[in-house]
Amino acid sequence: MSTATHVHVEHHDAPPRGIWRWLSATNHKDIGTLYLVFSLIMFLIGGCMALIIRAELFQPGLQFVTPQFFNQMTTMHALVMVFGAVMPAFTGLANWLIPMMIGAPDMALPRMNNWSFWILPFAFTLLLSTLFMQGGGPAGGWTLYPPLVLQTGNAFPFVILSVHMMGISSIMGAINVIATILNMRAPGMTLMKMPLFVWTWLITAYLLIAVMPVLAGGVTMLLTDKFFGTSFFNAAGGGDPVMFQHIFWFFGHPEVYIMILPAFGVISMIIPTFARKPLFGYSSMVYATASIAFLSFIVWGHHMFTVGMPLAGELFFMYATMIIAVPTGVKVFNWVSTMWKGSMTFETPMLFAIAFVILFTIGGFSGLMLAIAPADFQYQDTYFVVAHFHYVLVTGAVFSLMAAAYYWLPKWTGHMYDEKLGKIHFWLSVIGVNILFFPQHFLGLAGMPRRIPDYALQFAEFNALSSIGAYIYGFSQLLFVYIVIKTIRSGEKATDQVWEGARGLEWTLSSPPPYHSFTTAPEVH
């Protein structure tokens, strides 16, 4: 008995196996995996909806679906992608990475972590089931503007309930992230030493908690307006339908940053690794993130310049929105400076990160153009807006998620992914996505409104092109699924550090991280 006996647990308190392992999971790595798998499934479901939309828009005229179903597709595509794919994916990354990055054994509230995940499949089953209800699913756009959304059929209360469930899940996730980051950092890991991904998630969680009740309250008022005779948003009873837009966007604009701030964090982790050079301007990155978060509370009006605000309001929202370009610019400049005089290699995560910087910046430019109120009167509700937010969310948020997946997959699975396939996936994605969304700028400027199932002949060429891009991009994601499965099952053994230039606590763990935490003592300098 000279050393502690190492035995393998075989008796009843062993962790459960099979499905029960996942249902009762409290381990941050299990939950992180669940989130990531769930979001990948939702990404594919939402993607199928997008492909239905693009198939209908391939040519003018009605070919495949009715206008009503088309509207259901646009609405569901947005809800599934925003709440089902992008947000859970980032929560999954947070679950996997935050404890490893800050040197904590697990998330702070493991049981709540389990609930916050398992609400999601139910919420989305409910949401998707509305498509089969009398009157179809929600067709008033993901922004749920009244009075149109009140014309939804039997599905309406179910939609509201599922939005509530998504909100509860997000809030629980955010509480967990906050409690973990604040309480469980390893000794010496001060706030200003935290990796940027952790920082951006802390700010994101703060935003989530600040705005989620507004969404919950807003959709509840829709519900009472429809069923309980209140008239919050009904002009006949003294309400104002535009107030819903104010409330929605007071939530919605921070929500946009909730989807992009963690992406900033991911990119800020990846670029230094492959440039083999520390991140340029760490503290300014933190302050830029915080100021973007703060500004996000006071710019919601730019989503609704056309509702007829007085001049002073339009000017206020225009100026406030333009100012956001400054901290965002600081971030882009910092990334470029990190690459400057580095020693770069271009593995798949780096390729996605570089594509992110370029394409997100293009999305930022069109965002700046949209901020200019008088010009926005032309852009508003056209394909220019569609192009803008897809550049920000697809080549922004989704590309950062792809980069993150390739970057940390060897760490998670212990196997290197197939670099050649990864590069093929990258090039197909980046070419497809640009063919898909770049022409939409032209469509919008030429005057094609969003959310229409059929269009005038002058828009035919670009729509056909866009649809072709959609199919290239969409099907190339199946390659990604294949690469992930292949990496999990086989592949070259990954080293602990995986990437030559990787820095940070998670790279000191073995690949895959065999246990909760560190085999060598984390030392933070």
Add this chain to the structure above:
Amino acid sequence: MVDIQQHADTLQCRFVLRPNRSLSWRGSLLFYFSLLIISSGIAIGLTLLGFWPVLPFAGLEMLALGIGLYVVACRCYECEVISINGDSIRIERGRDYPREQWTLGRMWARVVLERCPRAWYPSRLLIRSHGRSVEVGRFLDEEERQRLADELTRSLRPALVGNL
């Protein structure tokens, strides 16, 4: 973190186990109130405009956040004390005072570090004696638990030698 107090001559030693915490109670409170002010500010603002349904949601959410932070803060103050004294091992667990305690015979005590057969799961450190076993150091990270296991084993050995 593990704090070891050992008296080389008396064969007595104490292990004080605490989870790592990086935010003080005061810090938690400050953080909570900063969020409370923001969230209730928004909710009260909207209530004044007549959109009161936001308020209960904000309240519920703040309650959940408060409970979450409180539970974590309490868990961070959890403490386990393992005293090896003569021929007994006393294990106490509690926050301000020992809420639970066990006494095991030192003679037959074994320190067992159980590793889970599946990746991603934590190991468990058990002190076994006469078929009873007590798990200690759940909240430690892997490296600390490993070190504690080694230290415990070492501390138990001299007694074994002395008695034989």
Add this chain to the structure above:
Amino acid sequence: MLANLLARMRYPALGLGLLWSLSAAADLKLNMPEGVTTISHQIYDLHMTILWICVAIGVGVFGTMFYSIYYHRKSKGAVPAHFHESTTVEIVWTVVPMLILIFMAVPATRTLINLEDVSKPDLTIKVTGYQWKWSYDYLDEGISFFSTLSTPAEQINNLAPKDKDYLLEVDNPLVVPVGKKIRILTTAADVIHSWWVPSLGWKRDAIPGFINESWALIEKPGVYRGQCAELCGKDHGYMPIVVVAKTQEEYRQWVESKKAAKTASLGSDNPGPAMTNAPGQPAPVTAAQ
């Protein structure tokens, strides 16, 4: 002014040139229409100014990045530098964008003020959005009519060849005079719609229970087409707008013929849909006290 200079550069250099020539060949519309109202020209200029500023910044940033990608790569034997902070640089790239933004904000503010100045109109037309058609009321003339899509269903369902103005044609277009300041009031009767003719330079939401206003001064006669720009239900894509701008004499003639048709029909039948205005006879203004 630089803005105007930039705005006149219709033929941009390099890569974009290719797209432009493509557009010329295929008659594709790549850019915002310049429009036919005073305000639309200002907006177009503003749009081009900001576009070019963005292009310039983009060339700078991406240029630096590609230079770095090309020369500072490991395979070229680049050795990583160690710098990771510079307060001066950080300040520079906070202040310079700020200045650029101020430079953009000035013309934007001017245009916006102009856009919102609805005072002293020559005529006022009320536009009401319905699911899924528009109705127009000439407040002073007492003319009002509905305007609905006139594209036949066969074309939509691909049973007949689509004609040139597929989905952008209506039975009763909105007829307006050129050279007059037209004030347009927008409202809706069921859900929110948005009235948008790109050539006029703006769109404005039509909100049930509320009224919005905006204005246009059309410079040259012609037919200008637009669409509803706010999702309003299943036939959102099928409620186009056609504005026919006529010379003032032709407009007068049109008004007279409309009025004549109205008096002719008044005698016959029930008043039709509920959207009518009192005849334009000016009633005496009564003081209450």
Add this chain to the structure above:
Amino acid sequence: MTAPTTSQANRRTLRRLLLIAAPMFGFGFAVAPLYSVICSLTGLNGRTSDRPVAVAEVQGEVDKTRTVTVEFVANVNESAPWEFAPKVVRMEVHPGQFYRTSFIAQNLTGAPLVGQAVPSVTPGPAAPHFQKIECFCFSRQAFKPHESKDMPVVFRLDPSTPADISTVTLSYTFFKVEDKGS
């Protein structure tokens, strides 16, 4: 790890947190007034008051030197079976002076109907200056079958109406109210 480092780190953490929390904190306090500022800026309530203004409450002299055009617009929501129109389309008014006009509505059906008129004023900044001491929009209006009503409005523009406002449009939308009477 030693105790002082932790507490130092904690203190630093706290300071940093405070640094972030302070503006947020300030913002929290600013929210309510900010909201009212933003509401007035954005004219969130682009509607005129639903409540009558008492004659005693109004202030300000009649400004004979200034003329503002007031336009009247009538709408019927969801093609409800009403004929609804202003008696006059346009009035030239002096701020401060009271004026009376009326709207005519007719029930086009053979059944009783109840309606509620909802006012809206554009431009938004004029809305708070548009004062009504009598208006059919203050209560629900019941119509007998085929009844026609002449419904008065007595209003004035506040003399403090911003000088750049030269045209004010008062729009009423008639909503059909489901049950009960007024």
